[in-house]
Amino acid sequence: MEYGQERVVALVDMDCFYVQVEQRLNPALRNTPCVVAQYKTWKGGSIIAVSYEARAHGVTRNMWVDDAKTLCPDLQVARVRESHGKADLTQDASVEVIEVMSRFAVIERASIDEAYMDLTTAIQQRLKNMADKQIEPCMLKATYIQGYPQTSPEQEASAEDAALDKGEQSAAELQLTVGALIIEEMRAAMEKDTGFRCSAGISHNKVLSKLACGLNKPNRQTVLPMDSVTELFSSLPISKIRNLGGKLGASIAETLGIENMGDLTRFPQAQLGQHFGEKTGQWLYDLCRGMEFEAVKPRQLPKSIGCSKAFSGKTSLASKEQVQYWLHQLALELEERLTKDREVNGRVAKSLTVGVHQLGDRKQNSFSRCCALVRYEATKLSDDSFAIIKSLNTAGNQQAAWTPPLTLLHLSASKFSDAPSAGGIAGFLSSDVTSTQSLISTTQPSSLPPADLKNDSACKQPGTIQAFFQKAADKQRQKVTKDVDDCDIGSTAIPPASSSQNNSVTDSQRILIAAHRPRPQDATLLLKKWKTQTTLLVLCQDYSQNIAHLSSHYVKS
């Protein structure tokens, strides 16, 4: 297997997740332009999730409901339930979807509604079990292949008959195809068992699968083969890549005077190392060529538990009392959720982070500070939080005012470790470690762009898959032809076929001749060289319908 293509990694992300949660509760909201909003106090509340029907009208997250309704008068609005004066966002639906994904492979939960899956082992297993079975294009109906052309509906219909031969098991493209098959099955199980739809990216690492996932949302999956990376990266802004949406990405673009991910390939590794440090330089050198090696770490639990509340416009917090009040409300929710997490998952968080947005220039007004988390108790959590952000108040401690006013408060607990035993928990609960404080100013990483709304129907896929497979098969043909040329045919170890039934032929006995055109000369050439009885699987193309048509032929010399 080629370097960097040893694994198959998928990123699965639920489509407009909170909208789907509300639609399941109230099916009348299905297939409508619909949003989930929180609070009503200002301009009808702020939008946190948007259905794809509403996105088509230009409605986006963080818009005010009143503004969104001017864009889409039929907009349906589901309200998030409130508790402690703020949105009460249930985590239960998230647990359901993570459970379904875990049935198919090792998963690393990445957020409330997305997870990475390392499919490498599952694919190997599947290939063993599949033996001679073929992958029918109709099994990959919702699969797009990045970099391969979509075909016309007539071709799709005809291509339904075609089958994808597995060829040689080690081909990276074959592994991606089988990975896509597993994810199709997982997505079907997801919809059946939870009622939720999702999208996925399937490629060789986390960065590529994350990128691929956003390319054909919603309810679609996208395979990103390595040989499509160069073209994709040639016009892909650096900030769209996982981990490069923030300061590092901006610094790379500025330092090197480049815009797109592909531009990075112009720089030698040593130069990247000089600018960004040896480790990052090496990482970037590989990354711009589509290679990345971060493992999918088995983890089904979130890395942090947090809650936040925005105070936009006139509601921004301009007094110390308001800041303390809302920190306490957030702390009450955090205490509840941490306590439940400790009971259910047997772990405790050791670090508390307080984030704020201040009214003013967007780039400079976002701060977070962290301290040790010593007790799951709202009063302690809010007191410690206040203590570590009070220096941001330029009005001074003696004043009732808070300047500049705050437009967002965020509390989050992280750095989990196993909960101590009973006595230990008591110790944890009663301990009162002095808070260690640090100031970190943050910039918000930019998320992937809103997925393009594509109207292409799912049934376009067979043609695409066909094209993808055709290319993989072509490579196989070149390799096989070379192998045949290189070896002493007369002494080949391939045993004579014992049956005229193709399904009695094992993979190791097959020679796959894949051709974009019917190439009888290939078969003739091989038959001339092949002195003994040999099994050939010939891939022909039916030109009258202009579609690739696979057929198996058993040929006896």
Ligand code: DCP
């Ligand atoms: N969410 C939120 N506030 C944010 C971002 C997200 O409350 N600033 C919630 C609502 C989303 C859910 O988290 O439904 C998942 O967020 P995603 O970013 O995955 O977005 P969606 O699932 O809503 O849409 P998409 O289909 O684009 O992934």
